[in-house]
Amino acid sequence: MMNLMWVGQRPLLLPVPKRFTFVAQALKPNRGISFCSPAVPFSNRSHGFGKRICLRKIKRLQVVARAGSAGIADPSDFSANSASRGFPWISRVRAICFYLMTGITAIFLFMAMILAHPFVLLCDRHQRKAHHWIAKTWAWLTILPFYSVEFQGLENLPPDNVAAVYVSNHQSFLDIYTLLTLGKSFKFISKRSIFLFPVIGWAMFLLGIIPIRRMDTRSQMDCLKRCIELVKKGTSVYFFPEGTRSKDGKLGTFKKGAFSVASKTGASVVAVTLMGTGVLMPSGMEGFLNSGNVKVVIHKPLEGNNAEELMDSARSTIADTLLLNGFGVH
Incomplete structure (x- = not known):
């Protein structure tokens, strides 16, 4: 069984309309992103049939969320660990x-x-x-x-x-x-x-x-x-x-x-x-x-x-x- 990716204590298996809101909240400085190593089964019946969001897309979302405020756009925005400071x-x-x-x-x-x-x-x-x-x-x-x-x-x-x-x-x-x-x-x-x-x-x-x-x-x-x-x-x-x-x-x-x-x-x-x-x-x-x-x-x-x-x-x-x-x- 495939491992699930978790944000905080919840897996990223959401309906399409809720993904951006949920991931954007998870990218706040006090929240982390990690992979759940055990194979944990999770039903998506209560959340619709959204696709899992891969870590690569979360990295890209962080780049979008962080817009350079002054000078050259910050190269650290490519990092998956940077904090969100935008919409x-x-x-x-x-x-x-x-x-x-x-x-x-x-x-x-x-x-x-x-x-x-x-x-x-x-x-x-x-x-x-x-x-x-x-x-x-x-x-x-x-x-x-x-x-x-x-x-x-x-x-x-x-x-x-x-x-x-x-x-x-x-x-x-x-x-x-x-x-x-x-x-x-x-x-x-x-x-x-x-x-x-x-x-x-x-x-x-x-x-x-x-x-x-x-x-x-x-x-x-x-x-x-x-x-x-x-x-x-x-x-x-x-x-x-x-x-x-x-x-x-x-x-x-x-x-x-x-x-x-x-x-x-x-x-x-x-x-x-x-x-x-x-x-x-x-x-x-x-x-x-x-x-x-x-x-x-x-x-x-x-x-x-x-x-x-x-x-x-x-x-x-x-x-x-x-x-x-x-x-x-x-």
């Missing part, structure tokens, strides 16, 4: 407003992209600076009411006419919005399925975002070839070398693809550290948006022709910055 429904409302804002602004700015697209193809087919300026405007309009961004090391950004390979940690759905506010004409890599999304996906196509099928080896090779071509033509590319968003806010293992592009083209690698986005909107909880601030650190460009060495140097740079600010590293 999940407020984060839910903020997320709804966030998506309404991004959707409404995207419609109008997408129309501007369509009007400018013929001229962009004629005059600036590869970098598409006009489209990126529109994307920057869209990102700022979307995030401005909800969180602020602090940039450090802007002087380390290469000139617009110098192609580079940008790499950073990946914490949240908010990472793209935050990076677009830099106003640099780099090309992200995105799942091909996202291009099917109305307006947003179409805008990504106009921006020249590079599509990829994650589990398709041939698609990955084509993506790297496309990146090499773009860099040789003077256009920067942006990679998240972890390959996916971090589930716990800790830096994961890097993959070598981005650094192979840099070593084969002679482009410099610009490491970027993102802090706070994963606390504001944790991976897997895109329906919630906490309050707080985000910090972006742009590090000095790395030079070299050895992909392994570039990868190790970039990861060490980002890892050191994360550790210095209280974030974890695997």
Whole structure:
């Protein structure tokens, strides 16, 4: 028989409407969460037929309940032992407003992209600076009411006419919005399925975002070839070398693809550290948006022709910055 999870002295086997209220009460500082080691039978007849809530979801609920009040969003919010100091429904409302804002602004700015697209193809087919300026405007309009961004090391950004390979940690759905506010004409890599999304996906196509099928080896090779071509033509590319968003806010293992592009083209690698986005909107909880601030650190460009060495140097740079600010590293 499966072990039951207990909060205080009661098992978490509740009908759907009561879950959030009961779990939120259990997350108060004077209440604990533990697993009941004996196999204790429990009937759910008196409580309806709710599913058991797993510890992972409780961790996520705690992140929602704790919204950073000042400065960079607190990295300790990823901890399962942190105390609640907020209301999940407020984060839910903020997320709804966030998506309404991004959707409404995207419609109008997408129309501007369509009007400018013929001229962009004629005059600036590869970098598409006009489209990126529109994307920057869209990102700022979307995030401005909800969180602020602090940039450090802007002087380390290469000139617009110098192609580079940008790499950073990946914490949240908010990472793209935050990076677009830099106003640099780099090309992200995105799942091909996202291009099917109305307006947003179409805008990504106009921006020249590079599509990829994650589990398709041939698609990955084509993506790297496309990146090499773009860099040789003077256009920067942006990679998240972890390959996916971090589930716990800790830096994961890097993959070598981005650094192979840099070593084969002679482009410099610009490491970027993102802090706070994963606390504001944790991976897997895109329906919630906490309050707080985000910090972006742009590090000095790395030079070299050895992909392994570039990868190790970039990861060490980002890892050191994360550790210095209280974030974890695997």
